[in-house]
Structures are given as structure tokens and as C-alpha cells.
Amino acid sequence: MFSIPRLTRISSRRIFLLKGRVPVKNIPSALQQIHVPAYNISPRTFSTxxxxxxxxxxxxxxxxxxxxxxxxxxxxxxxxxxxxxxxxxxxxxxxxxxxxxxxxxxxxxxxxxxxxxxxxxxxxxxxxxxxxxxxxxxxxxxxxxxxxxxxxxxxxARSGSKQFLQQLKDKEGSGDNNIIGQFGVxxxxxxxxxxxxxxxxxxxxxxxxxxxxxxxxxxxxxxxxxxxxxxxxxxxxxxxxxxxxxxxxxxxxxxxxxxxxxxxxxxNGEKANTVEPLWLQNPKDVPIEKHQEFYRYISGSYDLPRFVLHYKADVPLSIRALLYFPEGKPGLFEMSRETETGLALYTRKVLIKSKTNNILPKWLRFVKGVVDSEDIPLNLSRELLQNSALIRKLQTVLTGRVIKYLQEQQSKKPEEYEKFFSDYGIFIKEGIITNHDQLEKEEAAKLLLFESSQLADGKKCSLNDYITRTKEEKTIFYLAAPSRALAEASPYYESLKKKQQEVLFCFEPYDELVLMQLQQFRGYKLISVEKDMRDDKEASDLTNLGEDSLKRSEINELSDWIKGKLSGKATNVNATTRLENHPCVVTVEEMAAARHFIRTQSHQLSDDRRYAILQPRLEINPRHTIIKKLYKLTKENPKLAELLVKQLFINSMVGAGLVEDPRVLLVSMNDLLEQVLEKH
CATH class of the missing domain: 3.30.565.10 (Histidine kinase-like ATPase, C-terminal domain)
Structure with a gap:
């Protein structure tokens, strides 16, 4: 059966034995191709x-x-x-x-x-x-x-296979081989x-x-x-x-x-190994029917592969990989971060681990398939991957190839890729949010898709597409909203829309959190339109407001009055020239983080504590009819003015997505209506 005992073959170039390492060169590459010897014995021929x-x-x-x-x-x-x-x-x-x-x-x-x-x-x-x-x-x-x-x-621990490899190396030079054993245990x-x-x-x-x-x-x-x-x-x-x-x-x-x-x-007289190792075959020679059959075999599922990546590399590592991207939508179990990746690790066609977590990052756990590499350092029992730079390098190479492949699909098959992103985009976003390495985050960000103010409703683009069209120097703007209609009607978008500045629309709850975490892409800063409004120093320049606006002294007087009435809620009140059709908006330092806080934690806090954490700032439009009328009401009907300004503030909080339950509007709205109708 064998001429020597062995435990495992780690690498034809690298053999790791406990903490020591003995370099062994490759065996002649020609031998790697020899599966049928000269005496005409086929590997598929067997006796019963x-x-x-x-x-x-x-x-x-x-x-x-x-x-x-x-x-x-x-x-x-x-x-x-x-x-x-x-x-x-x-x-x-x-x-x-x-x-x-x-x-x-x-x-x-x-x-x-x-x-x-x-x-x-x-x-x-x-x-x-x-x-x-x-x-x-x-x-x-x-x-x-x-x-x-x-x-x-x-x-x-004396391996005859290792000795055999050494003899071949001495005789033939370097190359590949099919010998598995190295350790001799x-x-x-x-x-x-x-x-x-x-x-x-x-x-x-x-x-x-x-x-x-x-x-x-x-x-x-x-x-x-x-x-x-x-x-x-x-x-x-x-x-x-x-x-x-x-x-x-x-x-x-x-x-x-x-x-x-x-x-x-x-x-017992019947052939037991019947499935072919497709990852070792020429990709051009493998029909889609074989891929479908193999995918079902290795994944244990009944759906079909959406995309197939058949990958081979010899540098910087020896890798033979066959990766599948599922056609079906992910289930609840796959969504869990506790789920292991769907990659099986082989060494020379021998299974090492059926579920391997550190060959691809956690966010790519939906990828299924096989990775076969002779360079992977294993422990003595061939059951655990040793923590080494080689594992990191293997993950980097494979991750980069997966991202490049998906980018190719994005370019060649945009409709199919959009369907894939609709089903599995949540994993890509997870990869950006959970990663601490900026370069790796930006690599994953190449796969993101968003609707854009410059494109038709429903059509999506990537961050790279945005960069090719951007007019603003080194800035990518984005806006979160539940729908395109609300995004285009947003008060935060008004000034940028007037300037025809392209803005990405984030419709999914965590899209803006992803972009906030990403911070930049290819040297371009990612900025939410709300933050851009809050940080816009030019918008606070009120020297050229025009005759249809409150005067500078009136603005200052009204701002102080509003701040007093919203004490404990609005931390500051400013006038802005960024608004045209809306009377006011609320801004906070990081809108994405604030909305995430409202969704996940704010229900545990009192109103005072919630406002203390958010520190919202009210931005008023001194040219808007409601704001000008409010100023007059502060003199003529202070009680109605107070109800009105509180209603404007809560409306702005709802519009900003900073109110957990918008039904809180009803109480203040009814009070306001009651006061208005007293004169009729």
C-alpha cells in the first residue's frame, strides 16, 4: 500500500514539522501531468x-x-x-x-x-x-x-515519502509531484x-x-x-x-x-470514489452541467450556481480553486456571522477541512467551493491551519480574485450582477463595516451599487462609476432616504440639486452606515449631504439674503427666541442659505450614526437624555414664508408661535429620521390646530 508511513504533505517547497521547517524543492513538473503510465493502465480501470x-x-x-x-x-x-x-x-x-x-x-x-x-x-x-x-x-x-x-x-516521524521526494529532487531537479505524505506518522x-x-x-x-x-x-x-x-x-x-x-x-x-x-x-468490489476533481481540470473542458452537479455535491444544496470562478495560480502561492456563487437567496442561517464559510480545503486532492474559516474573510461566507493548495502550513495532524503569514497571503490572493471576478460580472453581465447584489449585497456591506483595514474595505466597496441622482429611477452605479462623472473635487456625496421620491424632495438635497451635483441615494437602512464607516474611496471623501450642510461655512453668510428675507437683526432675535423655546432639545439655532422650499431642517454631527442609535438604543432613554446625546441643531430658512410669519407671531401671538416652532422642530426631526415613532407628531399637531381654530 505504501513504502513509508506519513501524515501529511504540506508543500512541495515548504514542509512544516512542528516548529521546524525543511525546504524541499519541487519534483519535475512533467510528472504532475502523468496519471496514465506508459504501460497503458488507466486510472479509471479497476478490478472487481x-x-x-x-x-x-x-x-x-x-x-x-x-x-x-x-x-x-x-x-x-x-x-x-x-x-x-x-x-x-x-x-x-x-x-x-x-x-x-x-x-x-x-x-x-x-x-x-x-x-x-x-x-x-x-x-x-x-x-x-x-x-x-x-x-x-x-x-x-x-x-x-x-x-x-x-x-x-x-x-x-520518519517519512519515506519525504526521502523519496529528496531523491527525486537530487536526480531530476525541481518540479511538481503527486506525493501526499511528508511527516511519517x-x-x-x-x-x-x-x-x-x-x-x-x-x-x-x-x-x-x-x-x-x-x-x-x-x-x-x-x-x-x-x-x-x-x-x-x-x-x-x-x-x-x-x-x-x-x-x-x-x-x-x-x-x-x-x-x-x-x-x-x-x-468490497465497487468503486467508491466516483466524483471528479473538477478544480484540477482545464476550465474550458468543464461543461456547465458538470459544474452544476459538482456544486450540489460540495454544497449539499439543491439550487444552481449563479456564477462560477475556476481559478489557478502558481505565484505568489500554488492555488487551484473552484468557487461558486449561489443562485438562491441566503437563508437566515447563512446570514448569521457564526456560520462557517462554505469552502472545503484540500491538499493534493485530500480533504483537510470541509469548512475553512480563514481562507476567505467572514463576509464572503456565502461563497461555496474547493481550494487546493500545496503551500498551506498545517499542524501535524493536518486538522488545523497554523497561524502564519502564508494563510494571510492566501486569503488576500483569493479575496482579491473574488472581488475582481465579481467586478468583471458587474461589467459583463450588469443585470445578473444587480440581482446578485440585491440578494448578497448585505454580506459586502458587512465586510466594510466589520473590517479595520482601509485598503480591504475599499476593495469590498468596489462591489457596492447605489441609485444616483444623475441616473434614471431604478438604475444603479458603482463608486467607480460615480468618480468618472463627478464634478466636485475629491468628494462623493450621499443621502439616505426611504425612497427615491423622498430623497429628491429632501431639504438636504435642495442646494446640491440646484448645482446639478450628483448624489448617491441610500435606500437600505444600513447603506449610509456603510459609507460613513468607509470614509473614503480611491482618495475621494464620502460625505453625507446632511453633514455637508452642517459644515458649510458659506451657508451662514447672510449678507446677500435679499428683500424677501428677514433682516439680520430679526434673524438674530428670532434665533434667540427659538433657542429659548427649544431649550433641552435643540442645542443651537442657525440661519442658512442652503434651503429654498423648506422652512427648516435639523442637522447632527453624524447623521448615519444618529439614525442607527435611534433604531437600536434610543427607546431605552428619556427624551432629555436622547436629545443630550444627539445634540441636534435647527437650521432655519429666513426667506421662507413660515419662518417670516413665525417672527411676527412671536410679537402678536406668542402662545401660537411657541406651538408652531415646536411643531416645526418635531417635523424636522421626523424628516431627518431621528424620531423612533412619528406618531408623536399627533399630540403637538392637535394642540397647534386647536390654537389656530380658536379665532374661527
Whole structure:
């Protein structure tokens, strides 16, 4: 089955072993393409014969050996502590078997090869015996001699695969390879589930041997007859691990971890690995029907992929990725930030993690698919990604490629992209709000879409589109409103509309919070029209108001009077030239944050405390009929004037979206109407 034990292959260039690192160059790139050896054996060809029964009679005396390197302690660590799930022993032994088959192919292709039976099917056979609690795994690979059995199975953490790679490197130079194992401890995972393990192995030109151990610190090697070329492992399972002698259990483990191994895996006479690793194929050769089938397989869902990103890169990291963007709308479970990402992580077609959280950022958790990279640093059990700069780099590369791909769809298929953004835009906005890195926020912001004052109703544009049209230097304006009609009628928009300044409309509740958090994009400041009004120093210049306006002294007098009547509510009262059709507006320092506060927290506070936090400022229009009439009423009917100014203030608060329940208008409005009707 294998010529050496192994745990995992980390990288053909980088091998991480605990805290140490040993560089190993690539194997010849030509070998990466070799899946069908010269003797015309197809990887899809497999025999239906079952594993050979135990009829290998002894051919000599058995010799007893002791494990090296504090093996008893190491065996305990491997069997009890290294792996979180017992089922991974099947993954480890199948990966060993795959390595043995690859080594046989390489050996056969080498010069002066004298291997026996080169026309035999290259496959992995697995047989279950539920009655006897026995699991048998057999390969037709390179096999082992007696010395190799002692060297490879007698010393834990000595990887024959790593040694094999080194030999190839010395002989051939650098390139790619299909060898998985590197650490040399994967074989010992068998002792997690087995009381006793027997290994029958024969290399070409060598007699067969039986290696056996109960994991207690010693093992025996005995010459035996009738051993097939290759390796067979027989596991006598512990009582509490009897489920691994059940065919259905083993089939499910194969499907989970080893479905994409290059060689056939035959379980009790039937091929068990039937799904192709599409991510390793040429994108042009994969029809959409195969993508649809594969998407359903890896996602466990019944919808179809909306977009397909088939990605390959060799620098700065070796990456083979197949990413799908779902067609269906996200469910409540997917919306939760506790949901894991839908990416499965593979290394050389062997599953490492079915849900990987740090390969893409959390906000891209709706993306489903497969990432296969030989450069990923793993811990010894191949179950956890080590925290390293490589993981960060991999995430950066993949995230950048996803964003670039979605931008391409935005340009090539605008209608389809708008539908996608309508369904999944909330995730992109989450990525901006939760990210602390400005560059990463701006990358995600490339995918945002908004309606614009310069475009027809319903038509959307990106921030990049806005920049190509903007007349205002280095500024992007935006306005939040429940609908386009209310946005275009907003008092905050009046002056910018008159100047034909483009403004983005934010109709979703959190759009303005996203833009406030983003702050800038490609050097352009993002400013809400309310904040622009509040900070506009020129708007407070009242020297050229005209004859239809209150005089400067009247404005000052009215402002002081209003401030007194709105004590505890409005922190200040200013006159502004920014208004034309509206008598007044309310501004606060950060309108987006204020509206978010009103939606989420203000109900817990008293009115006085709420106004103290918001600190609203009332901006009045001294040219408006109502404001001019208000000034007269302060002299003629102070009681009515007070009701009127309070009504104007609460109206402005509602218009600004700073009132949790607009029904509060009714009480003050009724009081005002009652006072007005007293004269009639």
C-alpha cells in the first residue's frame, strides 16, 4: 500500500514539522501531468476482485524489534491526542496507498526500470468484515523490502515519502509531484482504532514480509509467501471502534476525505470514489452541467450556481480553486456571522477541512467551493491551519480574485450582477463595516451599487462609476432616504440639486452606515449631504439674503427666541442659505450614526437624555414664508408661535429620521390646530 508511513504533505517547497521547517524543492513538473503510465493502465480501470485473503504462509522465523525514538510515548500521542476524529485514520491510510501507487508510476517511468508485473491494475482495495471486526486496505503500489519495513514502520516521524521526494529532487531537479505524505506518522493513526495491525508487503525483486504490532512498543517482522506486489494492511478493530468494519461507514469516510484521490478506490468490489476533481481540470473542458452537479455535491444544496470562478495560480502561492456563487437567496442561517464559510480545503486532492474559516474573510461566507493548495502550513495532524503569514497571503490572493471576478460580472453581465447584489449585497456591506483595514474595505466597496441622482429611477452605479462623472473635487456625496421620491424632495438635497451635483441615494437602512464607516474611496471623501450642510461655512453668510428675507437683526432675535423655546432639545439655532422650499431642517454631527442609535438604543432613554446625546441643531430658512410669519407671531401671538416652532422642530426631526415613532407628531399637531381654530 505504501513504502513509508506519513501524515501529511504540506508543500512541495515548504514542509512544516512542528516548529521546524525543511525546504524541499519541487519534483519535475512533467510528472504532475502523468496519471496514465506508459504501460497503458488507466486510472479509471479497476478490478472487481476483493482483497486477497490471509493465505500468506510463514516462510521463516519471526524476529522481534523495538520501536525507536521513544515510540511507546509517541504511539500514545498519535493514538490518543493527535487527531480530533478517529475516522481520519482511513484518510491517512488511503493517502499512503495513493503515495505508493504514485511511486510505482514514477519508478516505472525511470530509466532501466526492472519492475515486475507492470501491467497490473493500479488501485486501492478496501474490504470490511463486520463479523470479525476487521478492516483491510490493500494497494498494488511500490511495496516495501524488509529494510524499508524496519526503517519506515519502526521509526515514527520518519517519512519515506519525504526521502523519496529528496531523491527525486537530487536526480531530476525541481518540479511538481503527486506525493501526499511528508511527516511519517499517518500510518500510526491506525492504532487509534485497532488492537493489532498487520502489514503484508512485497517490493519488486524482493520476498514478501509480514509486519505486525499491537502498538505496545515492539513489532515483529516475518518472511511470508504468497504476498502480492504492493502492501496490504489488516486492522483488528477495537470493540468500541467496530463501526469502521461497516461498509456504509467506510464509504461515507471515503466520500468525505478521499473522494478525489487519483487512483480507483474499490470498496468490497465497487468503486467508491466516483466524483471528479473538477478544480484540477482545464476550465474550458468543464461543461456547465458538470459544474452544476459538482456544486450540489460540495454544497449539499439543491439550487444552481449563479456564477462560477475556476481559478489557478502558481505565484505568489500554488492555488487551484473552484468557487461558486449561489443562485438562491441566503437563508437566515447563512446570514448569521457564526456560520462557517462554505469552502472545503484540500491538499493534493485530500480533504483537510470541509469548512475553512480563514481562507476567505467572514463576509464572503456565502461563497461555496474547493481550494487546493500545496503551500498551506498545517499542524501535524493536518486538522488545523497554523497561524502564519502564508494563510494571510492566501486569503488576500483569493479575496482579491473574488472581488475582481465579481467586478468583471458587474461589467459583463450588469443585470445578473444587480440581482446578485440585491440578494448578497448585505454580506459586502458587512465586510466594510466589520473590517479595520482601509485598503480591504475599499476593495469590498468596489462591489457596492447605489441609485444616483444623475441616473434614471431604478438604475444603479458603482463608486467607480460615480468618480468618472463627478464634478466636485475629491468628494462623493450621499443621502439616505426611504425612497427615491423622498430623497429628491429632501431639504438636504435642495442646494446640491440646484448645482446639478450628483448624489448617491441610500435606500437600505444600513447603506449610509456603510459609507460613513468607509470614509473614503480611491482618495475621494464620502460625505453625507446632511453633514455637508452642517459644515458649510458659506451657508451662514447672510449678507446677500435679499428683500424677501428677514433682516439680520430679526434673524438674530428670532434665533434667540427659538433657542429659548427649544431649550433641552435643540442645542443651537442657525440661519442658512442652503434651503429654498423648506422652512427648516435639523442637522447632527453624524447623521448615519444618529439614525442607527435611534433604531437600536434610543427607546431605552428619556427624551432629555436622547436629545443630550444627539445634540441636534435647527437650521432655519429666513426667506421662507413660515419662518417670516413665525417672527411676527412671536410679537402678536406668542402662545401660537411657541406651538408652531415646536411643531416645526418635531417635523424636522421626523424628516431627518431621528424620531423612533412619528406618531408623536399627533399630540403637538392637535394642540397647534386647536390654537389656530380658536379665532374661527
Amino acid at each position: 476482485e476483493t482483497v486477497k485473503k490471509q493465505d500468506e504462509p510463514p516462510a521463516g522465523e519471526a524476529t522481534k524489534h523495538e520501536f525507536q525514538a521513544e515510540t511507546k510515548m509517541l504511539l500514545d500521542i498519535v493514538a490518543k491526542s493527535l487527531y480530533s476524529e478517529k475516522e481520519v485514520f482511513i484518510r491517512e491510510l488511503i493517502s499512503n496507498a495513493s503515495d505508493a501507487l504514485e511511486k510505482f508510476r514514477y519508478a516505472h517511468l525511470s530509466e532501466n526500470s526492472s519492475l515486475e508485473e507492470t501491467d497490473r491494475p493500479l488501485e486501492i482495495k478496501i474490504e470490511t468484515d463486520k463479523q470479525g471486526r476487521i478492516l483491510t486496505i490493500q494497494d498494488s503500489g511500490i511495496g516495501m523490502t524488509k529494510d524499508e519495513l524496519i526503517s519506515n514502520l519502526g521509526v515514527i 499517518g500510518f500510526y493513526s491506525a492504532f487509534m482504532v485497532a488492537d493489532k495491525v498487520e502489514v503484508y508487503s512485497r517490493a519488486s525483486g524482493s520476498p514478501g514480509y509480514k509486519w505486525s504490532s499491537d502498538g505496545s512498543g515492539t513489532y515483529e517482522i516475518q518472511p511470508v509467501e504468497g504476498v502480492n506486489l504492493g502492501t496490504k494492511i489488516v486492522l483488528y478493530l477495537k470493540t468500541e471502534c467496530r463501526e469502521f468494519s461497516d461498509e456504509e461507514t467506510v464509504k461515507n469516510v471515503i466520500k468525505k476525505y478521499s473522494n478525489f484521490i487519483g487512483s480507483p478506490i474499490v470498496l
